[in-house]
Amino acid sequence: xxxxxxxxxMTVLLGSxxxxxxxxxxxxxxxxxxxxxxxxxxxxxxxxYLYIWLPSWVAAGIWVVEILAILYIxxxxxxxxxxxxxxxxxxxxxxxxxxxSWVTGKTMSLYFMLVNDLVLMLAIAGVTNLWVQSGMxxxxxxxxxxxxxxxxxVATSVMTLTDDLIRQTVGYPFTPMIIxxxxxxxxxxxxxxxxxxxxxxxxxxxxxxxxxxxxxxxMVLTLGAVALVMTLPLTKTFPVMVVLGPLMIVHYxxxxxxxxxxxxxxxxxxxxxxxxx
Amino acid sequence: VFEPSKGKKMFETAFAxxxxxxxxxxxxxxxxRALERLVDAxxxxxxxxxxxxxxxxEMLAPxxxxxxxxxxxQLRRFRKQAKLALETPYYRTLFERLHLHPEHLCWEDIQNxxxxxxxxxxxxxxxxxxxAAQPYLxxxxxxxxxxxxxxxxxxxxxxxxxALSALGFLTNxxxxxxxxxxxxxxxxxxxGNLGLSGACFHIGATVFLAGIxxxxxxxxxxxxxxxxxxxxxxxxxxxxxxxxxGELVETGLRLGYRPSDFGLEKVxxxxxxxxxxxxxxxxxxxxxxxxxxxxxxxxxxxxxxQLCSQxxxxxxxxxxxxxxxxxETGQTAKPGEFGxxxxxxxxxxxxxxxxxxxxxxxxxxxxxxxxxxxxxxLPATTNLLGKLRLSVRHExxxxxxxxxxxxxxxxxxxxxxxxxxxxxxxxxxxxxxVTRADNARVRAKIERSLGDQGVPVRELYLVSDPAQLxxxxxxxxxxKESVFGNPSxxxxxxxxxxxxxxxxxxxx
Numbered sequence: 001x002x003x004x005x006x007x008x009x010m011t012v013l014l015g016s017x018x019x020x021x022x023x024x025x026x027x028x029x030x031x032x033x034x035x036x037x038x039x040x041x042x043x044x045x046x047x048x049y050l051y052i053w054l055p056s057w058v059a060a061g062i063w064v065v066e067i068l069a070i071l072y073i074x075x076x077x078x079x080x081x082x083x084x085x086x087x088x089x090x091x092x093x094x095x096x097x098x099x100x101s102w103v104t105g106k107t108m109s110l111y112f113m114l115v116n117d118l119v120l121m122l123a124i125a126g127v128t129n130l131w132v133q134s135g136m137x138x139x140x141x142x143x144x145x146x147x148x149x150x151x152x153x154v155a156t157s158v159m160t161l162t163d164d165l166i167r168q169t170v171g172y173p174f175t176p177m178i179i180x181x182x183x184x185x186x187x188x189x190x191x192x193x194x195x196x197x198x199x200x201x202x203x204x205x206x207x208x209x210x211x212x213x214x215x216x217x218x219m220v221l222t223l224g225a226v227a228l229v230m231t232l233p234l235t236k237t238f239p240v241m242v243v244l245g246p247l248m249i250v251h252y253x254x255x256x257x258x259x260x261x262x263x264x265x266x267x268x269x270x271x272x273x274x275x276x277x
Numbered sequence: 278v279f280e281p282s283k284g285k286k287m288f289e290t291a292f293a294x295x296x297x298x299x300x301x302x303x304x305x306x307x308x309x310r311a312l313e314r315l316v317d318a319x320x321x322x323x324x325x326x327x328x329x330x331x332x333x334x335e336m337l338a339p340x341x342x343x344x345x346x347x348x349x350x351q352l353r354r355f356r357k358q359a360k361l362a363l364e365t366p367y368y369r370t371l372f373e374r375l376h377l378h379p380e381h382l383c384w385e386d387i388q389n390x391x392x393x394x395x396x397x398x399x400x401x402x403x404x405x406x407x408x409a410a411q412p413y414l415x416x417x418x419x420x421x422x423x424x425x426x427x428x429x430x431x432x433x434x435x436x437x438x439x440a441l442s443a444l445g446f447l448t449n450x451x452x453x454x455x456x457x458x459x460x461x462x463x464x465x466x467x468x469g470n471l472g473l474s475g476a477c478f479h480i481g482a483t484v485f486l487a488g489i490x491x492x493x494x495x496x497x498x499x500x501x502x503x504x505x506x507x508x509x510x511x512x513x514x515x516x517x518x519x520x521x522x523g524e525l526v527e528t529g530l531r532l533g534y535r536p537s538d539f540g541l542e543k544v545x546x547x548x549x550x551x552x553x554x555x556x557x558x559x560x561x562x563x564x565x566x567x568x569x570x571x572x573x574x575x576x577x578x579x580x581x582x583q584l585c586s587q588x589x590x591x592x593x594x595x596x597x598x599x600x601x602x603x604x605e606t607g608q609t610a611k612p613g614e615f616g617x618x619x620x621x622x623x624x625x626x627x628x629x630x631x632x633x634x635x636x637x638x639x640x641x642x643x644x645x646x647x648x649x650x651x652x653x654x655l656p657a658t659t660n661l662l663g664k665l666r667l668s669v670r671h672e673x674x675x676x677x678x679x680x681x682x683x684x685x686x687x688x689x690x691x692x693x694x695x696x697x698x699x700x701x702x703x704x705x706x707x708x709x710x711v712t713r714a715d716n717a718r719v720r721a722k723i724e725r726s727l728g729d730q731g732v733p734v735r736e737l738y739l740v741s742d743p744a745q746l747x748x749x750x751x752x753x754x755x756x757k758e759s760v761f762g763n764p765s766x767x768x769x770x771x772x773x774x775x776x777x778x779x780x781x782x783x784x785x
Contacts, residue, residue: 028322030318031318036288119484135325266326
């Protein structure tokens with residue numbers, strides 16, 4: 001549990017560090033807006049069903065392509081040579097596939113979990129940066145948090161969708177969770193990809209929109225929520241967004257009321273360059 | 278004609294990019310909706326990021342083609358255009374007479390299609406309109422050649438041109454929603470004015486059609502301070518004829534204007550020759566402004582030439598076919614020979630007035646040898662030399678308007694715009710020019726400057742009044758519009774600019 005929390009903290013910090021240091025290569029024309037958010041929400045609803053319904057090799061194939069692209073985008077501003085970016089992306093995805101239960105036919109190994117966690121941490125940092133650096137507003141992140149609060153509650157507590165998805169994907173390439181073994185063999189503890197995406201993107205979006213104090217407060221809040229959930233005496237899958245989502249909305253509304261309006265990325269860059277980001 | 282699109286989502290933007298790319302690459306009809314969506318997305322990008330990546334201009338540019346692919350693409354597009362031309366009375370008659378079949382045209386056939394002279398278009402512009410076309414806008418040239426020429430455009434064409442123009446301004450970082458744009462061109466230059474004002478409409482810039490009014494009135498408008506939310510405090514961009522810009526410079530210096538009186542950042546000049554002297558002297562009044570002067574003409578829009586940093590005029594091959602034809606031999610000009618620009622605008626850009634091998638009468642030299650500029654992948658010529666009918670032939674060769682104007686406008690003693698005339702004499706040319714003074718020093722300076730431009734001056738006449746010129750070179754700044762009453766009174770009534778300038782100077 002402590003390891004999973006530490007990995008969650010590292011993911012959030014990695015995303016923010018990347019946001020501070022690197023500019024992800026975004027589409028030259030177009031800004032992320034509410035309409036894109038609606039498309040994203042529809043995808044969130046449909047994708048789990050698609051992954052459960054699709055044959056496992058097709059679902060794994062889609063993941064491989066997606067993760068390869070995300071890792072490439074993430075490494076692009078960090079490394080100069082294209083071949084090193086391509087090679088590193090291929091090595092990581094290759095290692096993940098080779099160590100998965102899908103290939104080995106055994107239960108998840110510690111090595112698989114290590115590689116899977118590393119790949120997810122990098123992918124989360126890249127994706128969240130692509131969102132925010134493409135113009136995703138703190139408002140959009142708060143709305144997404146609100147939507148996921150209801151979605152997570154329904155999918156996890158009312159329906160069995162989350163559990164079905166975990167059963168279907170765990171041990172397979174790119175298991176959508178940061179996981180670590182606990183107790184007896186075959187047992188593990190983890191936090192979902194969606195929860196970590198929100199916990200990572202929110203501080204970045206808040207920092208861009210309202211300044212470093214708002215961003216730092218958002219980071220403490222989201223990680224505090226994750227820590228709180230992890231200390232609960234859980235016996236089954238818990239919808240983390242039920243705690244995280246409302247906190248995100250309240251925090252956003254507080255800063256919005258305080259500041260009046262969000263800063264654009266252009267304004268954020270000006271403040272950052274002046275050392276007041 | 279202008280429909281602002283409402284959404285600007287990234288997914289839709291990606292689709293709009295694909296749709297537009299298909300039109301550019303395959304020559305299929307543009308979707309104005311997709312183009313407007315792109316403009317909207319580009320504007321949102323500019324607002325969010327404070328600037329727009331220059332990659333966006335590259336992304337929307339047609340692909341770079343090798344010589345063989347370019348010729349293949351141009352031949353296919355030429356055939357397509359020739360097919361459309363068959364729907365016009367003028368070309369139907371011509372093609373029947375020549376037994377030409379558009380679908381089987383080869384490069385040799387194209388060389389044998391007679392050039393379409395300006396006079397034919399001027400005399401019967403309706404004969405160049407496709408039978409199936411739906412003309413919406415009749416725009417005319419300003420008639421510097423004596424009579425005006427009409428060109429028709431459909432609503433679709435105008436909408437596409439306006440959106441393309443807006444995209445060009447945005448992606449090349451030339452205009453933003455904060456700009457105040459003033460148009461000081463003739464109201465008859467309808468398409469150009471509509472194109473710029475329409476682009477401003479999409480971009481969100483404030484636009485003002487000032488016209489060609491007395492220069493002191495324009496200067497007052499340029500120096501007027503505004504307090505519009507989200508806008509720059511003074512006019513930041515101007516569209517203007519070079520000769521009228523010359524008038525502004527001359528009047529501005531006379532009235533004591535300084536660069537600090539203006540907020541001008543960009544000057545879009547066109548329709549006439551832009552000289553290095555004019556650019557240099559304009560900076561004395563307006564400061565370090567960026568002067569953009571590409572080549573375009575109403576008849577062939579949106580096909581035109583873009584100037585590179587080395588002063589070449591580059592033509593985008595997917596927009597039209599540009600040939601340089603030697604007016605003396607009627608054949609393609611060889612390296613070292615000058616020629617007139619002959620243009621065939623391609624689909625999908627034109628669908629109403631169709632022109633095939635249109636003789637623009639604008640003179641250039643074809644470029645010999647490989648280029649090293651940033652636009653080296655595009656076919657190019659030298660910068661414009663001037664109109665054929667305004668050039669003179671003497672016993673040892675030709676003298677072009679650019680040579681005369683470059684020589685004269687570089688000299689401070691010649692008021693801007695250079696009002697002059699020139700004609701052939703024995704073994705050279707005679708030049709007449711309006712100067713501030715007539716003395717041996719000025720005379721020697723002018724003769725030396727003309728000599729540097731390769732002009733064999735045999736007679737030089739210096740005059741103090743433009744009315745004394747025997748053969749005045751036509752200038753678009755003379756297309757003045759009337760104003761009510763005394764312009765200075767009018768300016769004082771409507772704008773505090775001139776009085777405040779006087780007050781400011783008094784305080785200083």
